[in-house]
Amino acid sequence: KQEVTQIPAALSVPEGENLVLNCSFTDSAIYNLQWFRQDPGKGLTSLLLIQSSQREQTSGRLNASLDKSSGRSTLYIAASQPGDSATYLCAVRGYQKVTFGIGTKLQVIP
Amino acid sequence: GAVVSQHPSWVICKSGTSVKIECRSLDFQATTMFWYRQFPKQSLMLMATSNEGSKATYEQGVEKDKFLINHASLTLSTLTVTSAHPEDSSFYICSARGSWNEQFFGPGTRLTVL
Numbered sequence: 637k638q639e640v641t642q643i644p645a646a647l648s649v650p651e652g653e654n655l656v657l658n659c660s661f662t663d664s665a666i667y668n669l670q671w672f673r674q675d676p677g678k679g680l681t682s683l684l685l686i687q688s689s690q691r692e693q694t695s696g697r698l699n700a701s702l703d704k705s706s707g708r709s710t711l712y713i714a715a716s717q718p719g720d721s722a723t724y725l726c727a728v729r730g731y732q733k734v735t736f737g738i739g740t741k742l743q744v745i746p
Numbered sequence: 747g748a749v750v751s752q753h754p755s756w757v758i759c760k761s762g763t764s765v766k767i768e769c770r771s772l773d774f775q776a777t778t779m780f781w782y783r784q785f786p787k788q789s790l791m792l793m794a795t796s797n798e799g800s801k802a803t804y805e806q807g808v809e810k811d812k813f814l815i816n817h818a819s820l821t822l823s824t825l826t827v828t829s830a831h832p833e834d835s836s837f838y839i840c841s842a843r844g845s846w847n848e849q850f851f852g853p854g855t856r857l858t859v860l
Binding site (some may be wrong): 685 | 752780790
Protein backbone atom coordinates (compact mmCIF):
# COMPACT_ATOMS: atom_id res chain seq x y z
CA LYS A 637 0.00 0.00 0.00
CA GLN A 638 1.41 3.36 -1.06
CA GLU A 639 1.96 5.90 1.71
CA VAL A 640 2.76 9.52 1.01
CA THR A 641 4.28 11.78 3.65
CA GLN A 642 4.78 15.51 3.43
CA ILE A 643 7.16 17.45 5.60
CA PRO A 644 6.79 19.96 7.12
CA ALA A 645 3.07 19.96 7.93
CA ALA A 646 3.14 23.74 8.17
CA LEU A 647 5.60 26.42 7.24
CA SER A 648 5.67 30.15 7.77
CA VAL A 649 8.23 32.28 5.94
CA PRO A 650 8.79 35.98 5.25
CA GLU A 651 8.08 37.25 1.77
CA GLY A 652 10.94 36.86 -0.67
CA GLU A 653 12.41 33.76 0.89
CA ASN A 654 13.15 30.63 -1.12
CA LEU A 655 11.67 27.46 0.32
CA VAL A 656 11.50 23.71 -0.17
CA LEU A 657 8.59 21.40 0.46
CA ASN A 658 9.24 17.68 0.79
CA CYS A 659 7.26 14.66 -0.24
CA SER A 660 8.22 11.03 0.31
CA PHE A 661 6.51 7.86 -0.83
CA THR A 662 6.99 4.22 0.08
CA ASP A 663 6.40 2.42 -3.21
CA SER A 664 8.71 3.51 -6.02
CA ALA A 665 6.61 1.77 -8.69
CA ILE A 666 4.89 4.95 -9.74
CA TYR A 667 3.50 6.31 -12.96
CA ASN A 668 3.91 9.98 -12.12
CA LEU A 669 3.94 12.48 -9.27
CA GLN A 670 1.98 15.71 -9.18
CA TRP A 671 2.09 18.78 -7.00
CA PHE A 672 -1.11 20.71 -6.33
CA ARG A 673 -2.07 23.83 -4.53
CA GLN A 674 -5.28 24.03 -2.55
CA ASP A 675 -6.69 27.27 -1.21
CA PRO A 676 -9.00 27.09 1.85
CA GLY A 677 -12.34 25.58 0.93
CA LYS A 678 -11.35 25.30 -2.72
CA GLY A 679 -10.45 22.57 -5.15
CA LEU A 680 -7.07 21.59 -6.49
CA THR A 681 -4.87 23.58 -8.82
CA SER A 682 -2.28 21.51 -10.60
CA LEU A 683 1.21 23.02 -10.38
CA LEU A 684 3.62 20.49 -11.82
CA LEU A 685 3.42 16.94 -13.10
CA ILE A 686 6.55 14.79 -13.25
CA GLN A 687 6.47 11.54 -15.16
CA SER A 688 8.33 8.61 -13.62
CA SER A 689 11.03 8.87 -16.29
CA GLN A 690 11.69 12.54 -15.55
CA ARG A 691 13.91 14.11 -12.92
CA GLU A 692 12.38 17.57 -12.67
CA GLN A 693 9.85 20.03 -14.01
CA THR A 694 9.85 23.80 -13.86
CA SER A 695 7.13 26.40 -14.15
CA GLY A 696 7.94 29.99 -13.37
CA ARG A 697 9.14 30.24 -9.78
CA LEU A 698 8.37 26.60 -9.12
CA ASN A 699 10.68 23.66 -9.58
CA ALA A 700 9.81 20.10 -8.69
CA SER A 701 12.28 17.25 -8.59
CA LEU A 702 11.74 13.52 -8.44
CA ASP A 703 14.06 10.81 -7.19
CA LYS A 704 12.01 7.72 -7.75
CA SER A 705 14.55 5.25 -6.41
CA SER A 706 14.69 6.96 -3.03
CA GLY A 707 10.98 7.75 -3.01
CA ARG A 708 11.35 11.51 -2.74
CA SER A 709 10.18 14.65 -4.41
CA THR A 710 10.77 18.28 -3.57
CA LEU A 711 8.91 21.41 -4.57
CA TYR A 712 11.11 24.47 -4.64
CA ILE A 713 9.45 27.89 -4.54
CA ALA A 714 11.69 30.83 -5.34
CA ALA A 715 11.14 34.36 -4.08
CA SER A 716 7.96 33.50 -2.20
CA GLN A 717 5.01 35.90 -2.28
CA PRO A 718 1.98 36.30 0.01
CA GLY A 719 -0.16 34.93 -2.84
CA ASP A 720 1.71 31.65 -2.54
CA SER A 721 0.01 31.05 0.82
CA ALA A 722 -1.98 27.84 0.47
CA THR A 723 -1.77 24.14 1.21
CA TYR A 724 0.50 22.22 -1.15
CA LEU A 725 -0.38 18.62 -1.86
CA CYS A 726 1.79 15.92 -3.30
CA ALA A 727 0.00 13.14 -5.20
CA VAL A 728 1.63 9.94 -6.34
CA ARG A 729 0.02 7.95 -9.09
CA GLY A 730 0.63 4.23 -8.97
CA TYR A 731 -0.49 1.89 -11.68
CA GLN A 732 -3.96 1.70 -10.23
CA LYS A 733 -4.68 4.81 -8.20
CA VAL A 734 -3.49 8.16 -6.93
CA THR A 735 -2.43 8.57 -3.30
CA PHE A 736 -2.30 12.01 -1.75
CA GLY A 737 -0.19 13.34 1.06
CA ILE A 738 -1.83 15.36 3.80
CA GLY A 739 -0.21 18.54 2.55
CA THR A 740 2.05 21.33 3.72
CA LYS A 741 0.29 24.50 4.79
CA LEU A 742 2.38 27.45 3.69
CA GLN A 743 2.02 30.98 4.96
CA VAL A 744 4.09 33.73 3.38
CA ILE A 745 4.19 36.80 5.59
CA PRO A 746 4.33 40.21 3.86
CA GLY B 747 -5.17 21.86 -19.68
CA ALA B 748 -8.46 20.01 -19.79
CA VAL B 749 -11.35 21.26 -17.66
CA VAL B 750 -13.46 19.31 -15.22
CA SER B 751 -16.50 20.91 -13.63
CA GLN B 752 -18.59 19.94 -10.63
CA HIS B 753 -22.10 20.92 -9.71
CA PRO B 754 -23.11 22.10 -7.25
CA SER B 755 -20.09 23.77 -5.68
CA TRP B 756 -21.76 23.58 -2.30
CA VAL B 757 -24.91 22.05 -0.90
CA ILE B 758 -26.63 22.01 2.47
CA CYS B 759 -29.21 19.35 3.13
CA LYS B 760 -31.20 17.84 5.94
CA SER B 761 -30.26 14.53 7.47
CA GLY B 762 -31.94 11.63 5.69
CA THR B 763 -32.15 13.26 2.28
CA SER B 764 -30.18 12.28 -0.81
CA VAL B 765 -27.81 14.56 -2.65
CA LYS B 766 -26.51 14.21 -6.20
CA ILE B 767 -23.20 15.70 -7.31
CA GLU B 768 -22.30 15.94 -10.98
CA CYS B 769 -18.84 15.78 -12.49
CA ARG B 770 -18.33 16.74 -16.12
CA SER B 771 -15.33 16.73 -18.40
CA LEU B 772 -15.92 19.79 -20.54
CA ASP B 773 -13.53 19.43 -23.44
CA PHE B 774 -12.45 15.82 -23.49
CA GLN B 775 -13.84 12.35 -23.14
CA ALA B 776 -13.15 10.76 -19.80
CA THR B 777 -12.93 7.01 -19.96
CA THR B 778 -12.31 6.88 -16.23
CA MET B 779 -13.55 9.11 -13.45
CA PHE B 780 -12.58 9.10 -9.81
CA TRP B 781 -14.35 10.35 -6.70
CA TYR B 782 -12.41 11.56 -3.66
CA ARG B 783 -13.45 12.76 -0.24
CA GLN B 784 -11.54 15.13 1.97
CA PHE B 785 -12.27 15.65 5.64
CA PRO B 786 -10.88 18.74 7.40
CA LYS B 787 -7.11 18.62 7.86
CA GLN B 788 -6.88 15.27 6.13
CA SER B 789 -5.67 14.22 2.74
CA LEU B 790 -7.91 13.38 -0.17
CA MET B 791 -9.04 9.78 -0.02
CA LEU B 792 -10.12 7.87 -3.07
CA MET B 793 -13.68 6.60 -2.73
CA ALA B 794 -14.27 4.89 -6.04
CA THR B 795 -13.18 4.54 -9.63
CA SER B 796 -15.69 4.38 -12.44
CA ASN B 797 -15.30 3.47 -16.07
CA GLU B 798 -17.89 4.60 -18.57
CA GLY B 799 -20.66 2.08 -18.95
CA SER B 800 -19.58 -0.23 -16.17
CA LYS B 801 -20.03 -0.49 -12.42
CA ALA B 802 -17.81 1.55 -10.15
CA THR B 803 -15.02 -0.03 -8.13
CA TYR B 804 -15.18 1.08 -4.51
CA GLU B 805 -12.28 1.40 -2.13
CA GLN B 806 -12.29 -0.61 1.06
CA GLY B 807 -14.55 0.89 3.68
CA VAL B 808 -16.70 2.87 1.24
CA GLU B 809 -20.32 1.76 1.21
CA LYS B 810 -21.44 1.31 -2.36
CA ASP B 811 -25.12 1.38 -1.41
CA LYS B 812 -24.66 4.72 0.28
CA PHE B 813 -22.49 6.37 -2.34
CA LEU B 814 -24.07 5.59 -5.69
CA ILE B 815 -21.90 6.31 -8.69
CA ASN B 816 -23.14 6.45 -12.24
CA HIS B 817 -20.87 6.99 -15.23
CA ALA B 818 -23.39 6.91 -18.01
CA SER B 819 -21.44 8.85 -20.60
CA LEU B 820 -17.86 9.76 -21.47
CA THR B 821 -18.34 13.26 -20.09
CA LEU B 822 -20.53 12.79 -17.03
CA SER B 823 -20.32 10.94 -13.75
CA THR B 824 -22.63 11.43 -10.80
CA LEU B 825 -22.20 10.67 -7.12
CA THR B 826 -25.37 10.34 -5.08
CA VAL B 827 -25.06 10.37 -1.31
CA THR B 828 -28.13 8.51 -0.15
CA SER B 829 -29.78 9.12 3.22
CA ALA B 830 -27.08 11.61 4.12
CA HIS B 831 -26.06 12.07 7.73
CA PRO B 832 -23.91 14.73 9.40
CA GLU B 833 -20.86 12.44 9.29
CA ASP B 834 -21.11 12.53 5.48
CA SER B 835 -20.37 16.25 5.55
CA SER B 836 -17.16 16.61 3.61
CA PHE B 837 -15.51 18.03 0.53
CA TYR B 838 -16.05 15.79 -2.48
CA ILE B 839 -13.72 16.10 -5.48
CA CYS B 840 -13.93 14.25 -8.76
CA SER B 841 -11.25 13.77 -11.34
CA ALA B 842 -11.34 12.57 -14.91
CA ARG B 843 -8.81 10.81 -17.06
CA GLY B 844 -8.82 10.80 -20.81
CA SER B 845 -6.87 8.96 -23.43
CA TRP B 846 -3.56 10.66 -22.63
CA ASN B 847 -3.66 9.28 -19.11
CA GLU B 848 -3.34 12.49 -17.11
CA GLN B 849 -5.93 13.10 -14.40
CA PHE B 850 -7.69 16.43 -14.18
CA PHE B 851 -9.47 17.47 -11.01
CA GLY B 852 -12.75 19.25 -10.51
CA PRO B 853 -13.15 22.22 -8.17
CA GLY B 854 -14.93 20.18 -5.51
CA THR B 855 -18.32 20.18 -3.84
CA ARG B 856 -18.74 21.00 -0.19
CA LEU B 857 -21.54 18.99 1.38
CA THR B 858 -22.98 19.99 4.73
CA VAL B 859 -25.60 17.73 6.26
CA LEU B 860 -27.61 19.27 9.07
